[in-house]
Amino acid sequence: MSGKFEIRDPLLRWRTLRSVADVRPNSSITFSIGDGNFWQSVPSSGNLTAISPRTFVQWNATLSTTDGLVTPSLQRVEFVYEYAGLAVRVEIRAPATIRVDDTIVLTAIAFDAGSHTVSSGPRDFFWTTNDGSGILDNGSYSPGGEGVYRIVATSKSTGASGSISITVVANNAPWVVALFSIMPAGIAILAAAVLGFVGYQFVIRRLFAIDDIFLILKDGRLLMHNTRRMRADRDEDIFSGMLTAILSFLRDSDREENGELRRFQIGGKTTLLEKGTHAYLVAVYSGRVPRWAGKDLSRFMANLESAFGDVFVRWTGDPEDLQGLKDFTKRFVSRVRYRPPRGASGRAA
Numbered sequence: 001m002s003g004k005f006e007i008r009d010p011l012l013r014w015r016t017l018r019s020v021a022d023v024r025p026n027s028s029i030t031f032s033i034g035d036g037n038f039w040q041s042v043p044s045s046g047n048l049t050a051i052s053p054r055t056f057v058q059w060n061a062t063l064s065t066t067d068g069l070v071t072p073s074l075q076r077v078e079f080v081y082e083y084a085g086l087a088v089r090v091e092i093r094a095p096a097t098i099r100v101d102d103t104i105v106l107t108a109i110a111f112d113a114g115s116h117t118v119s120s121g122p123r124d125f126f127w128t129t130n131d132g133s134g135i136l137d138n139g140s141y142s143p144g145g146e147g148v149y150r151i152v153a154t155s156k157s158t159g160a161s162g163s164i165s166i167t168v169v170a171n172n173a174p175w176v177v178a179l180f181s182i183m184p185a186g187i188a189i190l191a192a193a194v195l196g197f198v199g200y201q202f203v204i205r206r207l208f209a210i211d212d213i214f215l216i217l218k219d220g221r222l223l224m225h226n227t228r229r230m231r232a233d234r235d236e237d238i239f240s241g242m243l244t245a246i247l248s249f250l251r252d253s254d255r256e257e258n259g260e261l262r263r264f265q266i267g268g269k270t271t272l273l274e275k276g277t278h279a280y281l282v283a284v285y286s287g288r289v290p291r292w293a294g295k296d297l298s299r300f301m302a303n304l305e306s307a308f309g310d311v312f313v314r315w316t317g318d319p320e321d322l323q324g325l326k327d328f329t330k331r332f333v334s335r336v337r338y339r340p341p342r343g344a345s346g347r348a349a
Contacts, residue, residue, distance in 0.1 A: 002077070006056040010084040012116060014048035017059065020076035027065040027072040033057050048079070085112035087119065087155040090162030091268070094141075094151070097167045103142040108153035110160060115266045118157075125153040131168075143168040210333045211269065212284040214246060215304070215325070217312060223279060223322060226329050246271070246282050274301040278312040296338040303340050304328070 021029050031042040033051060036058055040051065057079070063072045087110035094106040108125045110118045122139035129136045129151045133144020141151065146168050154161040215223040246266070262273040270289045274281045274297045281301045285293065308325060315321055332338050
């Protein structure tokens with residue numbers, strides 16, 4: 001039985017128990033975990049997520065054999081856990097467009113490097129805006145006039161900040177009514193169809209967005225990261241936290257190579273994972289992910305493997321070998337629906 005394994009960080013949850021051992025045929029090692037008063041068996045996978053987040057634990061190892069000439073040995077035991085760190089980034093959630101007479105309440109959320117929520121109360125942030133005539137008080141915003149205004153929320157604890165742009169429009173738009181009143185019926189119908197399509201595209205893009213794309217070889221090396229939202233002064237911490245969370249998910253999930261689409265959360269965002277022949281494709285979405293997103297991701301993964309699969313196999317780590325890869329992803333991140341380039345091959349989802 002071990003001594004106490006104590007955590008001084010703000011513990012969120014236990015993740016896994018890992019061991020380095022020599023277990024020969026006809027022998028075994030099993031583990032249990034507890035606090036000295038109770039013991040709970042640890043699954044063979046080492047998954048500890050069902051264990052309540054106590055600030056300290058002890059472990060017990062049982063070594064057994066059915067062959068008197070063979071004995072197992074244990075060299076090392078590690079505990080992996082999640083904890084809440086300091087705020088490194090801030091996200092603001094608010095409507096993209098409001099009217100002049102509206103008053104809205106914005107939500108700011110601070111995340112640590114592991115994409116855990118650190119704070120979300122409006123009084124945990126300093127709020128500023130370039131709307132000189134507007135009123136901004138602890139996240140409650142009343143615009144001072146029409147225009148596009150920037151709102152910034154800064155964490156009081158670490159100084160990490162996030163921003164959002166809000167378009168303020170008049171209470172009505174009489175030009176639309178005037179335009180249709182002077183148009184012949186046929187042109188009006190055509191205009192309505194065009195406006196409807198543009199409106200559909202606008203609404204869909206407002207409902208969701210692809211914030212990040214990761215392409216990771218199956219040995220864990222990062223091939224490419226493409227993002228639309230990170231600021232240069234905070235890239236390193238945010239990128240490190242997201243990549244750590246993704247790699248942790250890949251290690252903890254089952255290892256069956258069945259190409260199944262997987263879904264999990266990172267910092268309040270929905271993340272979709274698609275397995276290819278040589279790599280994993282990970283897309284991080286904000287907003288409501290459409291039902292067809294999985295099919296698009298699968299189709300894009302197939303095109304990537306077709307176009308770059310040979311490069312993935314022999315990649316030595318030289319970025320020069322991946323020229324054209326980032327540009328290839330622009331077809332995926334810049335459109336509402338993904339359409340393969342002409343001549344592209346690969347399985348259709």
